[in-house]
Amino acid sequence: MTNQQPSQENNMVATGNLDGRVAVITGSTRSIGRAIAEAFLADGATVVLSGRSEVKGKQALEELQAGEKAVFHASDSSSQADIEALVDWTVERFGRLDIMVNNVGGTEGFAPVHELSDEAWHKALDLNLNAYFYGTRRALKPMLEGGWGRVINISSVEGKQANKPAISHYITNKHAIHGLTKATAFEYGTLGITCNAICPGAVDTDLMRAAGPAAAEAEGISYKEWLGRFAEHAATKKITTVEQIAGVASLLTSDAGAGITGTLISVDGGTAQW
Ligand SMILES: NC(=O)c1ccc[n+]([C@@H]2O[C@H](COP(=O)([O-])OP(=O)(O)OC[C@H]3O[C@@H](n4cnc5c(N)ncnc54)[C@H](OP(=O)(O)O)[C@@H]3O)[C@@H](O)[C@H]2O)c1
DSSP: OTTSOOOGGGOOOOOOTTTTOEEEESSOSSHHHHHHHHHHHHTTOEEEEEESOHHHHHHHHHHHOOGGGEEEEEOOTTOHHHHHHHHHHHHHHHSOOOEEEEOOOOOOSOOOGGGOOHHHHHHHIIIIIIHHHHHHHHHHHHHHHHTOEEEEEEOOGGGSOOOSTTOHHHHHHHHHHHHHHHHHHHHHGGGTEEEEEEEEOOBOSHHHHHHHHHHHHHTTSOHHHHHHHHHHTSTTSSOBOHHHHHHHHHHHHSGGGTTOOSOEEEESSSOSOO
């Protein structure tokens, strides 16, 4: 999946747990979001894929071969209007929305705090924290109407630590997502709605391939070696896979996951200390 052949241990097992459920996943034509889409499809959900590019959307639908169970709606997560329109479009088309995965994240303009630009700081806030708030707020209404909902915020191991240079804006936003996650879980816990964060360790995705090679070059090492550094910090000595993250998303939306809310679940091979 996601441009990689799944190994046998990563094969998705169809559960049917999500038959009749509708899920929206931001940034899901590729990478982590795409793997979550595949897991939800295997569980029986109808999935609304999204991303900025119609071309990537069309390609994802062709590859998924899920018929009417998967649809694409273009949406840029740096735009409040786009995020809200994605939710509204879904409710209009399917009459419901049960699962909201706020997944798009990332930062640019890497610099130490005293040199970080206003632009990089504000862009990071919009794409990471604000987008998750707008997506959650809009999705809660149909969830409340349906009496059931699952909000999943894709955070990061960097939301549990602050030990890397030049990404204070990323670190800050990921920490803040945890506050939003816990507050949402607290407010809607009695109403059938759970909210959790998944905190992945490093994954070899488009995001990493965009930022990694330059960072590696600056240190005089290859991208592979640079990625390997993340593995060194994991108890498993391996980087995280998209399938491992998707498996936890699947658990959180399953009947077995109904008692899990307000948690910040690490999927990082044992990198974070808590
Ligand atoms: N990769 C890692 O090592 C890692 C580790 C920890 C946490 N995370 C977190 O996991 C989440 C997903 O990361 P990822 O590595 O899977 O990201 P990614 O590789 O950038 O994801 C690519 C997908 O997101 C879409 N996308 C990118 N920017 C978008 C935007 N502004 N609006 C809407 N869609 C957008 C892309 O489609 P378009 O290009 O067509 O928009 C594509 O479908 C992020 O929150 C990230 O912080 C990642």
